[in-house]
Amino acid sequence: MPLIKDSQIVEDVWTSLDDGAPLAPGVWPIVSLERWQAERETLMEAGVPIGLRLRSDQSPRAIAEELEHFGVIALAFPKFTDGRPYSSARLLRERYGFTGELRAVGHVLRDQALFLLRCGFDAFEVAPDTSPDAWRAALAKIKVRYQSAADHRSTAGRLSRKAVRPAQARTPALSLEPEPCAASWAY
Amino acid sequence: MTAQIVTANRLGDGAVIYLGRDDIWGERLGGAAVARSQDEAAALLARAEAPAHRTNVVGPYLMDVIDEATAPRPASNRENIRALGPTVRSDLGRQAEIPGRR
Amino acid sequence: MYRYDEFDHTFVEERVAQFREQVARRLSGELTEDEFKPLRLMNGLYLQLHAYMLRVAVPYGTLSSQQMRKLAHIARRYDKGYGHFTTRQNIQFNWPKLEEAADILAELAEVEMHAIQTSGNCIRNVTADHFAGAAADEIEDPRVTAEVIRQWSSLHPEFSFLPRKFKVAVTGASNDRAAIKVHDIGLQMVRDARGRAGFKVIVGGGLGRTPLIGETIREFLPKRYLLSYLEAILRVYNELGRRDNIYKARIKILVKEIGAKAFAEMVEKEWQFLKDWDVDLPDEEFARIQAYFAPPPFDDLPAVTASFEAQRFENRDFARWVRNNVDAHKAPGYAIVTVSLKPEGGVPGDATAAQMEAVADLAARYSFDEIRVSHEQNLVLAHVRQADLYAVWQGLIAAELASANAGLISDIISCPGLDYCNLATARSIPVAQRISRRFADIERQHDIGGLKLKISGCINACGHHHVGHIGILGVDKKGQEFYQITLGGNADENAVLGRIVGPAFSYDTVVDAVETIVDTYLGQRRNGEAFNQTLARVGFDPFKEKLYAPH
Incomplete structure (x- = not known):
């Protein structure tokens, strides 16, 4: 599946592994929560970065203490109408300070792009025929936002990309100001 | 089995339409092609769902009709109301065009 | 009333442009109906029995004259000359064309209106007491709160794909005219011991297939924490609400399954993390919105004219x-x-x-x-x-709008029913019409007194039948319309669900049954009792005896 980051198709350095599939040298695996919990020691000794995959019914609260082990967390949308990963993303970014890649996988549509971005996702596995231009255009359609969310806050994820905005600009949900952080994820 | 026809709504304006014998959709239920066996019904629905119709038709489905000599008529209240218009507004829907119904 | 600023204008204009492009993609065949349907629903455009239906949001039920004239213009220019005001304080147009839907939305945008979030599993139009700002028993105008919630919930990135739709109602008074106990969240303005204004928070009410009266999960929430507390409720619901069964997906089922106390504890725990972050509006922003709802310049008049x-x-x-x-x-x-x-x-x-x-x-x-x-x-x-x-x-x-029947038996709530609605199982409007004709004598209506009669054409209960003093539910029995009657419901601050009186009545006999119920009430009534008081005193038996007596 093509991976979009910063509105570009990028090469995916990670490999999503089924639970039975063996680790291979040099392969950066994304593993299920079950596999992580069962093979934690083995995975940590493999000498490669580890990614974690959560189903929509698996809360990130379960791994809040272990985030430093993951370079990427993939949150799965079984259908685009399953909104649980939005909450998971905000928890990971805002409460637990996860700074790695937060990837939306599964049924990911451009009409949801803005919501995803605003909740803290910064990578999107999309259908093979998705054009990055259409993705970029979808994000450009709606610029205003009424409420603070993960893209407003000086989370660690944001600090790693952009300077913190001035303090007075942080709180108002109601302003037309450009959002440097959101923009950096969008383009 | 109960006789069936295919109905849908027209994409552009939402009007209730029926699939006719020549694969042409029309607003007259009387002009609908009637299926009298399961095979015929499946074939009729398949024709309705053909890619050519997807840009002008929404949600085609089979509905039961009472197969009378002159023309089919809807078997259910719901389809009767769909075919004619709201029972509380005889000036609206197809019923408004039928002489003597207003 | 609230006026859009540049920000709000930009928001709706962007949405109109976006929807216009999506409609064009659908009409050209680039989008399939499966792909397009959720997009049109996000803009309030349904497909009903006869045609499309556009549901336009009327935030907390408040309209300016200019907005009302625009609705009239839309009815005339794009529809068939009328509109239908709903139990959610919205208006529905029954015959718009998809080809013109974006034009209608553009016309609405001109008067600061839209159809966003009038469908889908998101936070819907926030409703409020229709006497807001005028009622003598009011602590504060609830529309300030409703407007704050409207803005916060508009395109909320986390809560646009909830397990199911989500309805919030607000009242600023102790007399509940907004039916807050049958909403997903009901907010009632109250004062604490020190006189500060805040909210009593009620969660998990609702009608439909599983009618439930909401439970109070917080007796007093300081006003400034409104949004963080709502965000905590919505997050718990978004994470834990059922998604395996559409009939069990509303928050009321979650609250019922885990218990109101346990639910409240989960919300409080979540809220501890959210309350002092930046979810809540700063005081000056709250004040900015409040200023829009300042009382109009009333003249200093004597109490009696x-x-x-x-x-x-x-x-x-x-x-x-x-x-x-x-x-x-x-x-x-x-x-x-x-x-x-x-x-x-x-x-x-x-x-x-x-x-x-x-x-x-x-x-x-x-x-x-x-x-x-x-x-x-x-x-x-x-x-x-x-x-x-x-x-x-x-x-x-x-204008033929002077019926003197507010609150009387012919002031009937009725959903559109099978005459318009795709979900309906029976007609409701003609039943309402026949009842109002049967009780056309206004003297007789006055003699009967205040009586809430509510009719739904299916179990989804858009006509609120469970909370009518007399409730009527239309059902389909082997192709025939039948009507089940409930008695004793109530939607106000003493909200209670009605109970089914007995076997359903046919379309032809349901109006007689209503008359029998009313006559039984009048025969049993003592000292000006209201319907539910008499019912509570005498029970269901006298009604059953009259309704189901062998002829």
Whole structure:
């Protein structure tokens, strides 16, 4: 599946592994929560970065203490109408300070792009025929936002990309100001 | 089995339409092609769902009709109301065009 | 009332442009119906029995005259000359074309309206007391709160794909006119021991297949924490609400399954993390919104207006209309007018373009340019001078809107039912029409007194039948319409669900059954008891005996 980051198709350095599939040298695996919990020691000794995959019914609260082990967390949308990963993303970014890649996988549509971005996702596995231009255009359609969310806050994820905005600009949900952080994820 | 026809709504304006014998959709239920066996019904629905119709038709489905000599008529209240218009507004829907119904 | 600023204008204009492009993609075949359907629903465009249906949001039921005139224009130009006001204080157009939907939305945007979030599993239009800002028993105007929630919930990135739709209602008064106990969240303004304003928070009410009265999960929430607390509730629901079964996906099922106490504890825990972050509005932003709802410049008037008293004395019809359709106002010399959309034999909640314009004109002239839509499917002119009531009444007579039946048996709530709705199993409007004709004698209605009759055409209960004093639910039995009757429901601060009285009645006998129930009540009534009081005292048996006696 093509991976979009910063509105570009990028090469995916990670490999999503089924639970039975063996680790291979040099392969950066994304593993299920079950596999992580069962093979934690083995995975940590493999000498490669580890990614974690959560189903929509698996809360990130379960791994809040272990985030430093993951370079990427993939949150799965079984259908685009399953909104649980939005909450998971905000928890990971805002409460637990996860700074790695937060990837939306599964049924990911451009009409949801803005919501995803605003909740803290910064990578999107999309259908093979998705054009990055259409993705970029979808994000450009709606610029205003009424409420603070993960893209407003000086989370660690944001600090790693952009300077913190001035303090007075942080709180108002109601302003037309450009959002440097959101923009950096969008383009 | 109960006789069936295919109905849908027209994409552009939402009007209730029926699939006719020549694969042409029309607003007259009387002009609908009637299926009298399961095979015929499946074939009729398949024709309705053909890619050519997807840009002008929404949600085609089979509905039961009472197969009378002159023309089919809807078997259910719901389809009767769909075919004619709201029972509380005889000036609206197809019923408004039928002489003597207003 | 609230006015859009540059930000709000940009928001709706962007959405119109986006939807116009999506419609074009659908019409050209680039989008399939499966892909397009969720997009049109996000803009309030449904496909119903006969045609598309556009549901336009009327935030907390408040409209300006200009907005009402625009709705009339849309009814005339793009529809079939009328609109339907709903129990969610919205308006529905029954015959719009997809090809013109973006044009309609653009027209709405001109008057600061839209159809966003009137469908889908998101936070829907926030409703409020239709007497807001006018009621004598009010702590604060609930529309300030409702507007704050409207803004916060608009395109909320986390809560746009909830397990199911989500409805919030707000009242600023102790008398609940907004049915807050049958909403996903009900907020009632209260004061704490120190006199500060805040909210009692009620969660998990709702009607439909599993009717439940909401549970209070917090007796007092300081006003400034409104949004963080709502965000905590919504997050718990988004994470834990059931997604495996559409009939069990509302928050009421979650609250019921884990218990209100356990649910409250989860919300409180979540809230501890959210409350002092930046979810809540800063005081100055709250004040900015509040300023829009400042009371209009009322004149300093005596509490009693001599001319009005004289008119009432001289004209019996006027006096009757005043008695039923006019309520006390908090400002001396003013009154609240309920404009009944329930004429004898009419369609409850329907208004023609001309009627909308007539009400807009009356509001412009006599009520500070403001109109309300009530969840009981009537309109309200909230701030009329007593001295102008007679002129308003005359204007309403001319527009055929002067039915003096507010709160009486013919002031029926009815969903569109099988005459329009794709989900309905039976018709509801014709039942309402026949009941209103049967009880057409207004003297008889007055004698019966206040009585809430509510009709739904399917189990989804858009007509609120569970909370009618008399509730009617239309069902389909082998192709025939039947009507199940519930008694004893109530939607106000003492909300309670009605109970089924017995086997259902046919379409032909249901009106007789209603009359039998009313006559039984009148026969049993003591000392001016209301219907539910008599029912509570005598029980269901006298009603059953009369209804199901062998003939």
